[in-house]
Amino acid sequence: xxxxxxxxxxxxxxxxxxxxxxxxxxxxxxxxxxxxxxxxxxxxxxxxxxxxxxxxxxxxxxxxxxxxxxxxxxxxxxxxxxxxxxxxxxxxxxxxxxxxxxxxxxxxxxxxxxxxxxxxxxxxxxxxxxxxxxxxxxxxxxxxxxxxxxxxxxxxxxxxxxxxxxxxxxxxxxxxxxxxxxxxxxxxxxxxxxxxxxxxxxxxxxxxxxxxxxxxxxxxxxxxxxxxxxxxxxxxxxxxxxxxxxxxxxxxxxxxxxxxxxxxxxxxxxxxxxxxxxxxxxxxxxxxxxxxxxxxxxxxxxxxxxxxxxxxxxxxxxxxxxxxxxxxxxxxxxxxxxxxxxxxxxxxxxxxxxxxxxxxxxxxxxxxxxxxxxxxxxxxxxxxxxxxxxxxxxxxxxxxxxxxxxxxxxxx
Amino acid sequence: xxxxxxxxxxxxxxxxxxxxxxxxxxxxxxxxxxxxxxxxxxxxxxxxxxxxxxxxxxxxxxxxxxxxxxxxxxxxxxxxxxxxxxxxxxxxxxxxxxxxxxxxxxxxxxxxxxxxxxxxxxxxxxxxxxxxxxxxxxxxxxxxxxxxxxxxxxxxxxxxxxxxxxxxxxxxxxxxxxxxxxxxxxxxxxxxxxxxxxxxxxxxxxxxxxxxxxxxxxxxxxxxxxxxxxxxxxxxxxxxxxxxxxxxxxx
Numbered sequence: 045x046x047x048x049x050x051x052x053x054x055x056x057x058x059x060x061x062x063x064x065x066x067x068x069x070x071x072x073x074x075x076x077x078x079x080x081x082x083x084x085x086x087x088x089x090x091x092x093x094x095x096x097x098x099x100x101x102x103x104x105x106x107x108x109x110x111x112x113x114x115x116x117x118x119x120x121x122x123x124x125x126x127x128x129x130x131x132x133x134x135x136x137x138x139x140x141x142x143x144x145x146x147x148x149x150x151x152x153x154x155x156x157x158x159x160x161x162x163x164x165x166x167x168x169x170x171x172x173x174x175x176x177x178x179x180x181x182x183x184x185x186x187x188x189x190x191x192x193x194x195x196x197x198x199x200x201x202x203x204x205x206x207x208x209x210x211x212x213x214x215x216x217x218x219x220x221x222x223x224x225x226x227x228x229x230x231x232x233x234x235x236x237x238x239x240x241x242x243x244x245x246x247x248x249x250x251x252x253x254x255x256x257x258x259x260x261x262x263x264x265x266x267x268x269x270x271x272x273x274x275x276x277x278x279x280x281x282x283x284x285x286x287x288x289x290x291x292x293x294x295x296x297x298x299x300x301x302x303x304x305x306x307x308x309x310x311x312x313x314x315x316x317x318x319x320x321x322x323x324x325x326x327x328x329x330x331x332x333x334x335x336x337x338x339x340x341x342x343x344x345x346x347x348x349x350x351x352x353x354x355x356x357x358x359x360x361x362x363x364x365x366x367x368x369x370x371x372x373x374x375x376x377x378x379x380x381x382x383x384x385x386x387x388x389x390x391x392x393x394x395x396x397x398x399x400x401x402x403x404x405x406x407x408x409x410x411x412x413x414x415x416x417x418x419x420x421x422x423x424x425x426x427x428x429x430x431x432x433x434x435x436x437x438x439x440x441x442x443x444x445x446x447x448x449x450x451x452x453x454x455x456x
Numbered sequence: 457x458x459x460x461x462x463x464x465x466x467x468x469x470x471x472x473x474x475x476x477x478x479x480x481x482x483x484x485x486x487x488x489x490x491x492x493x494x495x496x497x498x499x500x501x502x503x504x505x506x507x508x509x510x511x512x513x514x515x516x517x518x519x520x521x522x523x524x525x526x527x528x529x530x531x532x533x534x535x536x537x538x539x540x541x542x543x544x545x546x547x548x549x550x551x552x553x554x555x556x557x558x559x560x561x562x563x564x565x566x567x568x569x570x571x572x573x574x575x576x577x578x579x580x581x582x583x584x585x586x587x588x589x590x591x592x593x594x595x596x597x598x599x600x601x602x603x604x605x606x607x608x609x610x611x612x613x614x615x616x617x618x619x620x621x622x623x624x625x626x627x628x629x630x631x632x633x634x635x636x637x638x639x640x641x642x643x644x645x646x647x648x649x650x651x652x653x654x655x656x657x658x659x660x661x662x663x664x665x666x667x668x669x670x671x672x673x674x675x676x677x678x679x680x681x682x683x684x685x686x687x688x689x690x691x692x693x694x695x696x697x698x699x700x701x702x703x704x705x706x707x
């Protein structure tokens with residue numbers, strides 16, 4: 045309740061009705077309606093047609109050249125009970141469903157010379173690669189639809205000191221913002237064959253207390269750009285405690301968040317024929333059930349005429365195995381070859397092809413997208429996603445979830 | 457015999473003189489357009505081969521000039537690209553570094569720019585066309601005189617110097633005699649005309665004659681892009697801090 049009040053107060057202060065503020069005020073946003081069709085039903089989820097609408101409004105106000113308040117608000121509904129049906133306004137993003145109304149971002153930033161400070165709910169993105177970002181630790185995601193996810197903001201204080209060639213980023217968050225994982229009753233949670241017939245029950249989450257913090261130093265050299273990063277906090281992706289319960293017979297699933305420490309590095313080097321980007325992170329944990337591992341990505345990128353090609357490999361080296369189930373799309377996408385090609389047809393039209401193939405051959409994902417803008421405001425996007433593989437593989441387990449989608453967006 | 461020698465001497469010396477004067481003319485153009493910084497609001501119309509028009513708007517800011525500069529381009533329209541920003545750091549001796557800020561993913565991204573032929577956001581300008589030309593990147597030769605839209609111009613051919621990469625094997629530049637400004641530029645790949653750029657609506661802004669309308673025609677696609685420069689200002693007080701990756705994020 046306090047945060048709802050604080051949110052409203054900050055919003056009113058920032059974007060108040062004083063008409064004199066109009067000059068520094070700008071806004072953008074969109075209304076998007078999407079229809080998704082799944083050709084196959086999934087165990088426990090017979091829904092094959094899903095409609096959803098999202099209204100996103102993003103005002104920002106520049107009080108002085110160095111001081112700015114920015115916000116982003118979402119209102120959402122759908123036909124598949126993925127979105128809540130109440131009037132609550134979510135700030136902390138700890139609901140299992142999409143909140144009907146959410147504060148996606150609400151922060152104030154001040155910059156002067158080499159120093160900039162941002163306070164409030166914001167997006168903190170680290171890393172240089174595109175296909176997977178192991179060092180991107182302040183970037184939880186909404187995985188309700190695993191292969192069509194987006195980032196969640198974190199409530200944080202971020203101080204950046206920058207010179208022309210170097211920058212130091214210091215981030216502090218008072219509490220964890222977890223990634224939103226698929227709903228247990230829906231198709232993006234695949235029940236193992238041995239447990240089929242049992243109901244999965246969401247027994248809630250045990251959120252850890254305490255802050256998280258991290259630092260990243262970035263250097264822009266003549267031949268390459270590189271970073272070193274450190275993070276101390278919690279994994280925003282959960283470990284899953286499962287318990288078989290009677291009356292009624294069910295499996296209770298509880299989400300836990302392991303304490304982690306990350307040491308990371310990334311580099312981008314423009315070379316004559318392509319740009320090399322690489323990123324790696326070593327994860328240690330004091331939580332006994334959690335695994336310890338190294339994730340790394342090497343990708344090559346080349347622009348050729350109107351084509352952009354990105355291809356690479358995401359790898360993993362496990363140093364300690366996890367003793368419990370977890371939901372880990374980042375590790376699930378590791379040990380994979382990843383490629384993406386996009387072509388700009390003209391100023392209004394583009395096509396994108398994307399593919400992921402696990403190196404063991406047990407799962408692959410292909411995506412095709414065509415996007416067409418009409419006039420100044422409208423964009424129509426068609427998507428087709430093919431998922432195949434075996435049930436033991438992170439990607440392969442979703443082999444009944446291939447889908448096609450059409451999205452119509454009105455931007456303002 | 458003597459008259460033949462005189463003709464040969466005149467032919468050799470005049471071509472040398474024309475060669476020198478071609479570079480001098482381009483040097484004078486560069487000198488007269490020199491500004492420490494620049495800001496304008498760009499209104500861009502892309503007209504495709506079927507006559508369909510789409511529009512974009514951006515705010516352009518530049519610090520430095522002619523081969524050693526930093527520039528940002530921030531899109532303000534259409535609505536779906538509002539907030540997208542590009543930072544270009546140009547160097548005299550190597551390819552530029554470029555980063556793009558995309559609000560939808562809240563992240564800046566280093567752009568692979570091995571191929572400067574790539575069209576800039578689907579317009580008829582390639583990334584190379586938007587880079588400032590430094591006089592030392594080309595060799596120049598005088599090709600005569602020709603009027604463009606009634607204005608007397610020098611016609612100069614520019615070819616990339618050995619070691620300087622360009623998608624164009626040569627460019628033909630028309631420079632107005634009255635004020636040393638570009639009137640038109642034709643860019644060729646071998647003998648094929650690829651793009652034609654027209655410099656129109658000349659205005660003296662703070663002592664610098666500037667084309668307020670640039671029209672780029674892509675001959676291979678039969679499309680053209682018109683860029684209008686509004687609210688143009690030179691020599692503003694801009695600082696290095698405004699041209700960093702951090703500044704790109706802060707908007």
